Amino acid sequence: xxNIIEVRNLTKKFDHxxxxxxxxxxxxxxxxxxxxxxxxxxKSTAIRMLTTLLHPTSGTMAINGLxxxxxxxxVRRMFGIVFQDPSLDDELTAWENMEFHGILxxxxxxxxxxxxxxxxxxxxxxxRKDDLVKEFSGGMKRxxxxxxxxxxxxxxxxxxxxxxxxxxxxxxxMWMYLKELNKNENTTIFxxxxxxxxxxxxxxxIAIIDHGKIIASGTSEELKRQTATASLEEAFxxxxxxxxxxxxxxxxxxxxxxxxxxxx
Amino acid sequence: MKKxxxxxxxxxxxxxxxxxxxxxxxxxxxxxxxxxxxxxxxxFQQAGQGNYVEFLAPGIIGMGIIFTAIxxxxxxxxxxxxxxxxxxMVAPVSRLxxxxxxxxxxxxxxxxxxxxxxxxSLFLGFHPYAWAGxxxxxxxxxxxxxLFTALGTMITSLLDDMxxxxxxxxFLVMPLFFLSGALFPLKGLPPALAIIAxxxxxxxxxxxxxxxxxxxxxxxxxxDILVLTAVTAVxxxxxxxxxxxxxx
Numbered sequence: 001x002x003n004i005i006e007v008r009n010l011t012k013k014f015d016h017x018x019x020x021x022x023x024x025x026x027x028x029x030x031x032x033x034x035x036x037x038x039x040x041x042x043k044s045t046a047i048r049m050l051t052t053l054l055h056p057t058s059g060t061m062a063i064n065g066l067x068x069x070x071x072x073x074x075v076r077r078m079f080g081i082v083f084q085d086p087s088l089d090d091e092l093t094a095w096e097n098m099e100f101h102g103i104l105x106x107x108x109x110x111x112x113x114x115x116x117x118x119x120x121x122x123x124x125x126x127x128r129k130d131d132l133v134k135e136f137s138g139g140m141k142r143x144x145x146x147x148x149x150x151x152x153x154x155x156x157x158x159x160x161x162x163x164x165x166x167x168x169x170x171x172x173x174m175w176m177y178l179k180e181l182n183k184n185e186n187t188t189i190f191x192x193x194x195x196x197x198x199x200x201x202x203x204x205x206i207a208i209i210d211h212g213k214i215i216a217s218g219t220s221e222e223l224k225r226q227t228a229t230a231s232l233e234e235a236f237x238x239x240x241x242x243x244x245x246x247x248x249x250x251x252x253x254x255x256x257x258x259x260x261x262x263x264x
Numbered sequence: 265m266k267k268x269x270x271x272x273x274x275x276x277x278x279x280x281x282x283x284x285x286x287x288x289x290x291x292x293x294x295x296x297x298x299x300x301x302x303x304x305x306x307x308f309q310q311a312g313q314g315n316y317v318e319f320l321a322p323g324i325i326g327m328g329i330i331f332t333a334i335x336x337x338x339x340x341x342x343x344x345x346x347x348x349x350x351x352x353m354v355a356p357v358s359r360l361x362x363x364x365x366x367x368x369x370x371x372x373x374x375x376x377x378x379x380x381x382x383x384x385s386l387f388l389g390f391h392p393y394a395w396a397g398x399x400x401x402x403x404x405x406x407x408x409x410x411l412f413t414a415l416g417t418m419i420t421s422l423l424d425d426m427x428x429x430x431x432x433x434x435f436l437v438m439p440l441f442f443l444s445g446a447l448f449p450l451k452g453l454p455p456a457l458a459i460i461a462x463x464x465x466x467x468x469x470x471x472x473x474x475x476x477x478x479x480x481x482x483x484x485x486x487x488d489i490l491v492l493t494a495v496t497a498v499x500x501x502x503x504x505x506x507x508x509x510x511x512x
Contacts (some may be wrong), residue, residue, distance in 0.1 A: 053355050054511050076356040087347030091278045103270040104355035132281075148351075 004029040004156060004188050005050065010059035012045050012212075019045040021212035027190060027205075029155070032182055035192040038240055042212040043192040044084060047160050049079055050190075064155060071185030077105065084160040086141050090134035094125055094144050097133060098151060105152040112151075119147040122177060139170035146174065150181065157181075159191035163198060175202055196197070196233040206232075210240045222235035267357050271365025272372065275336065279373045286377070293328045293381045295444070297321065297344035297388055300447065313449060318494040321382075321390040322401075322473035323446030326408060328381040329374045330466055333409045334437050336370030341426060344510075353510070367413045367500065375402065395475035404476065407492045408469035414499035421506035430431075441462075446470050450482040465495045483504015 005027040012020040027033045035043045048054040050061060052072040061068055068075045088097050098120065100113040120126045123143035132218040133141065142162065149157055157178070163171045179202070183186050193199055199206050200220045207217035216223055216239055220232045227235040279286070301317035308316035343349040352362050379402065382390075392398060419432060443457070444466035453461065461467045474489035475481035481488075 053350065053353055073356040073358075076354055079354075081354055083347055083350055085347045087351040089274065089278070089348050089351075090346075091281055094272065095273075096277070100270055100274060101351070101355070104267055104352070104357050106356070 002029045003027065004031075004064050005033075005190065006060075006062040007046075008060045010046065010049065010061060011057045012042075012049060012054065013057040018212045020049070020056075023214050024148075025190070025207055025214060026199070026218065027188060029188055030182065030186040030203045032179075032189045032202060033191075034199040034206045035190070035209055036138065036194075036196070036199050036206055036236060037192070041209045041240075044207055045162055047081075047158055047190075047192065047211075049077060051158060052076055077152065078154060079156040079158055080154035081158040082142070082145045082149050082150065082160065082162050082249070084164065086215060088133045088141055088148075091132065093132055094120065094132050095129040097144065098148055101148045101151050107152055115151055115153075119150055123147045131180065139166050142166060142174065146177065150187075151182070154186075154187065156188040156190060159189070159216040161192055161194065163193065163195065171198075178202075196231070196236060200232045208236060208239055215239050268361050268365040268368065271352075271368040275366065275369025275373060279376070283433060286380075289332060289377060290328070290380060290384070292331070293324045294384060294388070296327065297324045297385055297405050301389070301470065317385075317389045318391065318478050319449070319474075320447065321385040322477050323444075324385065325378050325381045325405070325473060326444070326446050326466060326470040327441055329405055329408050329469075330412050330441060331379040331437065332377040333370060333374035333412035334416040334419075334432070336373055336412045337367070337418075337433070338420050338429065339370070340366065340417060340420040341423060341429075345426075349510075359508045359510075360504050363417060363504045364500075367410065367417055370413035370416070371406060371409035374413060375405045378402075378405040378409070392477045393479045397479075401473055401476040404469065404472045404489070404492070406464070407489070407496060411465055411469070411496040411499055413494060414496065414503040418499060418503040418506050421503070421510055440466050443467075444470055445482070465492065468492050 003026040005025075007026065008024050009148050010023045011018060023042075023046065035046065036197070037043050043056065049056050049061065050068060052068045055069055063075045064078050066078070066153055091098070092100070095100055095116070098116045098193055102116065109113065117126065123146060125140060125144055125147065128136070128140070133144065136144065146162075159178075163174065166174070175198075178189055182189055191203070203220070205217065205219055206223060207214050207216070208223070214234075216226060218226070219237075223232060223235045224230065228240045229235045229238055294459065297317070297320060301320045305316045308314070308319070313319065316339075340349065343352070353359075382398075382401075392401075419428075423429075443460050444464045446459050446466070450458070450467065450471070451463055468483060468491045470486040471481055471483050472485055475485045475488070483491075
């Protein structure tokens with residue numbers, strides 16, 4: 001099978017640590033692949049490099065045969081992404097957020113409008129399309145982000161902890177859409193998560209990443225067999241240890257407070 | 265082109281939707297115009313300098329523009345913290361287009377703000393000497409706005425978060441405004457202050473506005489436009505240089 005993502009010896013050094021340390025893996029076209037790891041393990045950093053937001057310190061990557069560093073725009077057209085934090089413009093309506101995306105990705109009209117309608121119906125937001133995003137709940141925002149990420153018909157969709165803070169209904173609905181998409185369009189799905197049952201239920205293959213390194217990979221059955229454990233959660237804890245990780249708190253939290261004050 | 269347009273349109277829509285921000289950012293210029301304009305009016309008159317409100321209004325228009333322009337430039341930090349910058353950065357759009365779209369949007373907003381201040385000042389005792397000058401003055405306003413939005417973008421590309429924001433307000437925007445001749449005539453300044461005013465690009469912007477609106481000037485319109493255009497070009501270039509280096 002054709003590998004749509006190929007990563008060889010990928011390394012990203014920050015000031016004094018390796019966020020991603022000599023990582024190699026590949027994802028086949030049409031596969032559902034999960035990155036599993038504790039906080040600060042390097043999951044998001046790896047995704048940021050694959051999606052052209054960050055340059056690697058060393059190593060090579062290929063998305064559908066193209067290097068994100070050399071051919072960023074061609075690679076950008078190939079994937080859709082749902083970030084860990086919301087990335088919608090709150091002051092615009094759902095429709096305007098979609099329109100903005102469609103124009104940035106050169107989708108001509110009337111194709112753009114047709115797809116926007118189709119996708120907004122797909123994530124059940126069509127009747128709210130003219131409402132400002134700031135009035136949306138967390139789940140609605142996530143659904144809108146998924147619809148937006150699919151607007152340009154990407155071959156791969158990256159989801160960075162997409163279900164964080166969502167209720168079980170929304171989570172379930174979201175995965176239903178994505179699995180349908182995977183089946184019908186053969187879209188490759190690459191996601192990171194903290195939820196073991198989610199990885200176990202959804203992903204066809206899992207890589208466990210810790211301290212910037214991939215420490216195990218395979219199907220959830222294989223991982224359980226390797227560690228001689230009964231559940232993926234036990235396998236995960238056995239592999240990564242039981243120490244609690246603290247992610248360094250960025251300035252984002254301060255900013256949120258500051259912005260609220262500015263807005264009033 | 266269409267991509268730059270949609271980036272521009274986004275800024276305009278956001279601006280028109282935040283009424284409280286429009287009103288809020290008008291309060292300060294109006295307060296300055298009323299308190300200083302009428303407070304110092306008689307002193308200014310006695311010094312033989314004519315009507316202070318007339319003199320001050322172009323300076324206050326400049327104030328409205330510089331505050332809004334730098335502020336919209338700095339808004340990129342918010343886009344960055346709230347994720348929308350990522351949405352723009354993963355899109356197949358050149359960094360240069362993103363920077364230009366944003367800067368044009370911010371500059372347009374700052375000009376609108378300047379026009380509102382101008383309109384309000386007409387009710388508060390300002391009389392431009394010739395109406396014909398106003399359309400040219402709007403052109404100059406756009407140059408000032410572009411210059412300072414680009415400056416804001418440039419600074420923002422170097423900052424990670426809002427911690428530096430107060431620093432910028434106190435050590436950059438305030439001095440640029442107070443040392444620009446917005447509030448006082450440039451003629452007869454102590455040499456040190458005269459040199460500082462010459463280094464402040466806002467001085468030329470306000471000087472040009474004064475020439476066009478009240479027919480009083482110091483550097484001359486040609487010099488003003490030349491300096492403004494040159495500095496704008498440099499800031500736009502630097503802004504896009506730093507913006508390209510942003511990694512999220």
